[in-house]
Amino acid sequence: MTLRADARRNREQILAAARRLLVEHGPDHPLEDIAKAAGVGIGTLYRRFPDRAALVDAVLHDGMDQLVDAAQAALREESDAWSALCRFVRFCVRTRLGGLSAVIDPLRHEQMRLRPETVARRRVLTAALGEMIGAAQQAGDLRTDIGVGDLGMLINVHVRQSAGLADLSERVDARLAELLLAGLRASAQEEFPLPGEPLGAPDIDG
Known part of the structure; x- marks a missing residue:
């Protein structure tokens, strides 16, 4: 409706x-x-x-929808995959849409994560991120030793607002996003290689 x-x-x-x-x-x-x-x-x-449960569920679903929309819009509107990836990373760090997942009861979050509608949303998001990563690596802009799982984990470490930094949040978010992107550039790979194999979506999604 x-x-x-x-x-x-x-x-x-x-x-x-x-x-x-x-x-x-x-x-x-x-x-x-x-x-x-x-x-x-x-x-x-x-x-x-x-009730509260319905509100929390709606916030989680809305956050996932916004992530999917942001990823697809970046792919559609940016001139190249690296620009799309940068736009998406900056959006994620700025909006912290996954922040609620970090504070709700772990069992509740796991139940939400495994619901068919959540799984479907996550697959669409993963596909969009995989497209960005593959094309940016092929173009020589993104380091080749990362996968979708690596990018997801990198973004997740920034989703929670640091305590006591509310007045600095906009400045902090902007700096964190650029630091993250600097580490993702292809030029950083030779000097700072990553141990082990790249993480794919199955590695973090179970």
Whole structure:
């Protein structure tokens, strides 16, 4: 069912507020605070998300959808694969869409991760990242000793907001993204080779 523009806007505002507050303060943060931060009443929140579990699930799914959209848009709109990869990495570090996964109960996260709809989203994302990596390596822009799993793990270490750095987050994110990309360049491989074999999607996805 297609939502009206105001209902869609309310939903997006709630999800954005929930993602930020749940990551910053933990998954048990009061829903009333989330509604207030989103600029809606608590009744509006409950109409869209009947309980905390439904809200957390929606935040996780929305984050995955945004990652998929960002990867596909980068591939479609950038002039080459390295530029697409850089755009996607910067987006991931800036938005920290995977931050909630790091703070919710591990068992709950594992259950969510294995749901068919989540697996389907992840496969689409993995395919897009694999396309970026393969083309950038073939062009000689990206080091050849990394795989999709390596890139996923690199991004994941940056998704959580560092405690006490809220005022510096934009500056920190920008610097971290460029440091990460510098290490991914083909020119870094000879001086800083990686041990072992590249990590593929199966290595981190089970």
